[in-house]
Amino acid sequence: MKESILQFWKKKQEFCILCKRELQHKYKPHREWKMSGLLCSDCHIIKTKEYIAKQQIEKEKQERELNTCSICSRQIKSETVQVKPKWQWNLERGSIICKNCFEKKDKEFEKERNYCSICGTNLKFIRYNPKPKWNISGQLCRKCWDQRNEIQ
Ligand SMILES: [Zn+2]
Ligand SMILES: [Zn+2]
Ligand SMILES: [Zn+2]
Structure with a gap:
Protein backbone atom coordinates (compact mmCIF):
# COMPACT_ATOMS: atom_id res chain seq x y z
CA MET A 1 0.00 0.00 0.00
CA LYS A 2 2.70 2.38 1.02
CA GLU A 3 4.56 1.71 -2.16
CA SER A 4 1.62 2.40 -4.44
CA ILE A 5 1.11 5.81 -2.81
CA LEU A 6 4.74 6.56 -3.39
CA GLN A 7 4.34 5.48 -6.98
CA PHE A 8 1.38 7.82 -7.36
CA TRP A 9 3.26 10.85 -6.17
CA LYS A 10 6.27 10.02 -8.23
CA LYS A 11 4.22 10.06 -11.37
CA LYS A 12 4.06 13.63 -12.56
CA GLN A 13 0.72 14.63 -13.95
CA GLU A 14 0.99 16.07 -17.41
CA PHE A 15 -1.60 17.87 -19.45
CA CYS A 16 -2.07 18.54 -23.10
CA ILE A 17 -1.02 22.13 -23.76
CA LEU A 18 -3.93 22.64 -26.14
CA CYS A 19 -6.99 20.96 -24.69
CA LYS A 20 -5.64 20.74 -21.12
CA ARG A 21 -6.70 17.12 -20.75
CA GLU A 22 -4.59 14.88 -18.62
CA LEU A 23 -2.31 12.89 -20.84
CA GLN A 24 -2.55 9.17 -21.20
CA HIS A 25 -0.26 9.01 -24.15
CA LYS A 26 2.14 11.85 -24.67
CA TYR A 27 3.11 13.24 -28.01
CA LYS A 28 5.89 15.68 -28.59
CA PRO A 29 5.02 18.54 -30.91
CA HIS A 30 7.10 18.83 -34.07
CA ARG A 31 9.99 21.19 -33.52
CA GLU A 32 8.77 23.46 -36.31
CA TRP A 33 5.45 23.98 -34.56
CA LYS A 34 7.34 26.08 -32.03
CA MET A 35 5.39 24.76 -29.06
CA SER A 36 6.72 23.70 -25.71
CA GLY A 37 5.00 20.99 -23.74
CA LEU A 38 3.20 17.84 -24.74
CA LEU A 39 0.11 17.00 -26.72
CA CYS A 40 -2.61 14.39 -26.47
CA SER A 41 -3.08 12.14 -29.47
CA ASP A 42 -6.16 14.05 -30.72
CA CYS A 43 -4.46 17.40 -30.67
CA HIS A 44 -1.34 15.92 -32.16
CA ILE A 45 -3.32 14.55 -35.09
CA ILE A 46 -5.03 17.92 -35.65
CA LYS A 47 -1.72 19.76 -35.49
CA THR A 48 -0.06 17.28 -37.82
CA LYS A 49 -2.82 17.76 -40.38
CA GLU A 50 -2.53 21.53 -40.11
CA TYR A 51 1.22 21.30 -40.52
CA ILE A 52 1.02 19.10 -43.61
CA ALA A 53 -1.57 21.38 -45.18
CA LYS A 54 0.60 24.41 -44.50
CA GLN A 55 3.63 22.72 -45.96
CA GLN A 56 1.69 21.76 -49.04
CA ILE A 57 0.65 25.38 -49.60
CA GLU A 58 4.26 26.53 -49.09
CA LYS A 59 5.48 23.93 -51.54
CA GLU A 60 2.96 24.90 -54.19
CA LYS A 61 3.88 28.55 -53.75
CA GLN A 62 7.55 27.76 -54.12
CA GLU A 63 6.93 25.63 -57.16
CA ARG A 64 4.94 28.41 -58.79
CA GLU A 65 7.81 30.81 -58.18
CA LEU A 66 10.40 28.32 -59.32
CA ASN A 67 8.53 27.61 -62.51
CA THR A 68 8.49 31.17 -63.70
CA CYS A 69 11.00 32.26 -66.30
CA SER A 70 13.20 35.04 -64.90
CA ILE A 71 13.36 36.80 -68.24
CA CYS A 72 9.92 36.65 -69.83
CA SER A 73 8.02 35.79 -66.59
CA ARG A 74 6.09 33.15 -68.42
CA GLN A 75 5.07 30.11 -66.48
CA ILE A 76 7.25 27.15 -67.40
CA LYS A 77 5.08 24.08 -67.67
CA SER A 78 6.48 21.05 -65.93
CA GLU A 79 6.74 19.08 -69.16
CA THR A 80 8.92 21.77 -70.67
CA VAL A 81 12.56 21.58 -69.83
CA GLN A 82 13.64 24.20 -67.36
CA VAL A 83 17.03 25.64 -67.99
CA LYS A 84 19.53 27.17 -65.68
CA PRO A 85 20.97 30.38 -67.09
CA LYS A 86 24.70 30.65 -67.52
CA TRP A 87 26.46 32.36 -64.66
CA GLN A 88 28.04 34.92 -66.99
CA TRP A 89 24.61 36.37 -67.68
CA ASN A 90 24.48 37.86 -64.22
CA LEU A 91 20.93 36.78 -63.46
CA GLU A 92 19.79 36.32 -59.90
CA ARG A 93 21.02 33.17 -58.22
CA GLY A 94 18.60 30.27 -58.50
CA SER A 95 16.89 31.77 -61.52
CA ILE A 96 15.25 29.47 -63.98
CA ILE A 97 14.50 30.46 -67.51
CA CYS A 98 12.52 28.90 -70.31
CA LYS A 99 14.20 27.27 -73.27
CA ASN A 100 13.23 30.06 -75.63
CA CYS A 101 14.87 32.70 -73.51
CA PHE A 102 17.92 30.53 -73.00
CA GLU A 103 18.52 30.16 -76.70
CA LYS A 104 17.88 33.83 -77.34
CA LYS A 105 20.12 34.93 -74.51
CA ASP A 106 22.80 32.46 -75.48
CA LYS A 107 22.91 33.78 -79.02
CA GLU A 108 22.96 37.37 -77.87
CA PHE A 109 25.70 36.60 -75.43
CA GLU A 110 27.82 34.78 -77.99
CA LYS A 111 27.35 37.67 -80.35
CA GLU A 112 28.30 40.19 -77.70
CA ARG A 113 31.27 38.13 -76.80
CA ASN A 114 32.65 37.60 -80.26
ZN1 LIG B 1 -5.15 17.72 -26.49
ZN1 LIG C 1 11.37 32.98 -70.94
ZN1 LIG D 1 34.63 48.06 -83.47
Whole structure:
Protein backbone atom coordinates (compact mmCIF):
# COMPACT_ATOMS: atom_id res chain seq x y z
CA MET A 1 0.00 0.00 0.00
CA LYS A 2 2.70 2.38 1.02
CA GLU A 3 4.56 1.71 -2.16
CA SER A 4 1.62 2.40 -4.44
CA ILE A 5 1.11 5.81 -2.81
CA LEU A 6 4.74 6.56 -3.39
CA GLN A 7 4.34 5.48 -6.98
CA PHE A 8 1.38 7.82 -7.36
CA TRP A 9 3.26 10.85 -6.17
CA LYS A 10 6.27 10.02 -8.23
CA LYS A 11 4.22 10.06 -11.37
CA LYS A 12 4.06 13.63 -12.56
CA GLN A 13 0.72 14.63 -13.95
CA GLU A 14 0.99 16.07 -17.41
CA PHE A 15 -1.60 17.87 -19.45
CA CYS A 16 -2.07 18.54 -23.10
CA ILE A 17 -1.02 22.13 -23.76
CA LEU A 18 -3.93 22.64 -26.14
CA CYS A 19 -6.99 20.96 -24.69
CA LYS A 20 -5.64 20.74 -21.12
CA ARG A 21 -6.70 17.12 -20.75
CA GLU A 22 -4.59 14.88 -18.62
CA LEU A 23 -2.31 12.89 -20.84
CA GLN A 24 -2.55 9.17 -21.20
CA HIS A 25 -0.26 9.01 -24.15
CA LYS A 26 2.14 11.85 -24.67
CA TYR A 27 3.11 13.24 -28.01
CA LYS A 28 5.89 15.68 -28.59
CA PRO A 29 5.02 18.54 -30.91
CA HIS A 30 7.10 18.83 -34.07
CA ARG A 31 9.99 21.19 -33.52
CA GLU A 32 8.77 23.46 -36.31
CA TRP A 33 5.45 23.98 -34.56
CA LYS A 34 7.34 26.08 -32.03
CA MET A 35 5.39 24.76 -29.06
CA SER A 36 6.72 23.70 -25.71
CA GLY A 37 5.00 20.99 -23.74
CA LEU A 38 3.20 17.84 -24.74
CA LEU A 39 0.11 17.00 -26.72
CA CYS A 40 -2.61 14.39 -26.47
CA SER A 41 -3.08 12.14 -29.47
CA ASP A 42 -6.16 14.05 -30.72
CA CYS A 43 -4.46 17.40 -30.67
CA HIS A 44 -1.34 15.92 -32.16
CA ILE A 45 -3.32 14.55 -35.09
CA ILE A 46 -5.03 17.92 -35.65
CA LYS A 47 -1.72 19.76 -35.49
CA THR A 48 -0.06 17.28 -37.82
CA LYS A 49 -2.82 17.76 -40.38
CA GLU A 50 -2.53 21.53 -40.11
CA TYR A 51 1.22 21.30 -40.52
CA ILE A 52 1.02 19.10 -43.61
CA ALA A 53 -1.57 21.38 -45.18
CA LYS A 54 0.60 24.41 -44.50
CA GLN A 55 3.63 22.72 -45.96
CA GLN A 56 1.69 21.76 -49.04
CA ILE A 57 0.65 25.38 -49.60
CA GLU A 58 4.26 26.53 -49.09
CA LYS A 59 5.48 23.93 -51.54
CA GLU A 60 2.96 24.90 -54.19
CA LYS A 61 3.88 28.55 -53.75
CA GLN A 62 7.55 27.76 -54.12
CA GLU A 63 6.93 25.63 -57.16
CA ARG A 64 4.94 28.41 -58.79
CA GLU A 65 7.81 30.81 -58.18
CA LEU A 66 10.40 28.32 -59.32
CA ASN A 67 8.53 27.61 -62.51
CA THR A 68 8.49 31.17 -63.70
CA CYS A 69 11.00 32.26 -66.30
CA SER A 70 13.20 35.04 -64.90
CA ILE A 71 13.36 36.80 -68.24
CA CYS A 72 9.92 36.65 -69.83
CA SER A 73 8.02 35.79 -66.59
CA ARG A 74 6.09 33.15 -68.42
CA GLN A 75 5.07 30.11 -66.48
CA ILE A 76 7.25 27.15 -67.40
CA LYS A 77 5.08 24.08 -67.67
CA SER A 78 6.48 21.05 -65.93
CA GLU A 79 6.74 19.08 -69.16
CA THR A 80 8.92 21.77 -70.67
CA VAL A 81 12.56 21.58 -69.83
CA GLN A 82 13.64 24.20 -67.36
CA VAL A 83 17.03 25.64 -67.99
CA LYS A 84 19.53 27.17 -65.68
CA PRO A 85 20.97 30.38 -67.09
CA LYS A 86 24.70 30.65 -67.52
CA TRP A 87 26.46 32.36 -64.66
CA GLN A 88 28.04 34.92 -66.99
CA TRP A 89 24.61 36.37 -67.68
CA ASN A 90 24.48 37.86 -64.22
CA LEU A 91 20.93 36.78 -63.46
CA GLU A 92 19.79 36.32 -59.90
CA ARG A 93 21.02 33.17 -58.22
CA GLY A 94 18.60 30.27 -58.50
CA SER A 95 16.89 31.77 -61.52
CA ILE A 96 15.25 29.47 -63.98
CA ILE A 97 14.50 30.46 -67.51
CA CYS A 98 12.52 28.90 -70.31
CA LYS A 99 14.20 27.27 -73.27
CA ASN A 100 13.23 30.06 -75.63
CA CYS A 101 14.87 32.70 -73.51
CA PHE A 102 17.92 30.53 -73.00
CA GLU A 103 18.52 30.16 -76.70
CA LYS A 104 17.88 33.83 -77.34
CA LYS A 105 20.12 34.93 -74.51
CA ASP A 106 22.80 32.46 -75.48
CA LYS A 107 22.91 33.78 -79.02
CA GLU A 108 22.96 37.37 -77.87
CA PHE A 109 25.70 36.60 -75.43
CA GLU A 110 27.82 34.78 -77.99
CA LYS A 111 27.35 37.67 -80.35
CA GLU A 112 28.30 40.19 -77.70
CA ARG A 113 31.27 38.13 -76.80
CA ASN A 114 32.65 37.60 -80.26
CA TYR A 115 31.87 40.82 -82.06
CA CYS A 116 32.62 44.44 -81.40
CA SER A 117 29.55 46.09 -79.86
CA ILE A 118 29.99 49.18 -82.03
CA CYS A 119 31.17 48.14 -85.49
CA GLY A 120 30.38 44.42 -85.35
CA THR A 121 33.88 43.28 -86.32
CA ASN A 122 34.75 39.77 -85.32
CA LEU A 123 36.97 40.21 -82.29
CA LYS A 124 38.95 36.97 -82.41
CA PHE A 125 41.63 37.27 -79.76
CA ILE A 126 42.16 40.98 -79.29
CA ARG A 127 39.29 42.62 -77.52
CA TYR A 128 38.82 45.53 -75.20
CA ASN A 129 36.42 46.03 -72.34
CA PRO A 130 34.50 49.29 -72.58
CA LYS A 131 34.73 51.61 -69.57
CA PRO A 132 31.71 51.29 -67.26
CA LYS A 133 30.72 54.95 -67.77
CA TRP A 134 30.28 54.32 -71.48
CA ASN A 135 27.38 52.07 -70.72
CA ILE A 136 28.21 49.62 -73.47
CA SER A 137 27.66 45.93 -73.00
CA GLY A 138 29.93 43.42 -74.66
CA GLN A 139 33.43 44.16 -75.88
CA LEU A 140 35.05 46.44 -78.44
CA CYS A 141 37.69 46.27 -81.10
CA ARG A 142 40.80 48.40 -80.76
CA LYS A 143 39.66 50.99 -83.26
CA CYS A 144 36.27 51.57 -81.63
CA TRP A 145 37.75 51.59 -78.15
CA ASP A 146 40.22 54.33 -79.11
CA GLN A 147 37.52 56.35 -80.86
CA ARG A 148 35.18 56.06 -77.90
CA ASN A 149 37.95 56.94 -75.52
CA GLU A 150 38.68 60.18 -77.38
CA ILE A 151 35.11 61.42 -76.92
CA GLN A 152 35.32 61.17 -73.16
ZN1 LIG B 1 -5.15 17.72 -26.49
ZN1 LIG C 1 11.37 32.98 -70.94
ZN1 LIG D 1 34.63 48.06 -83.47
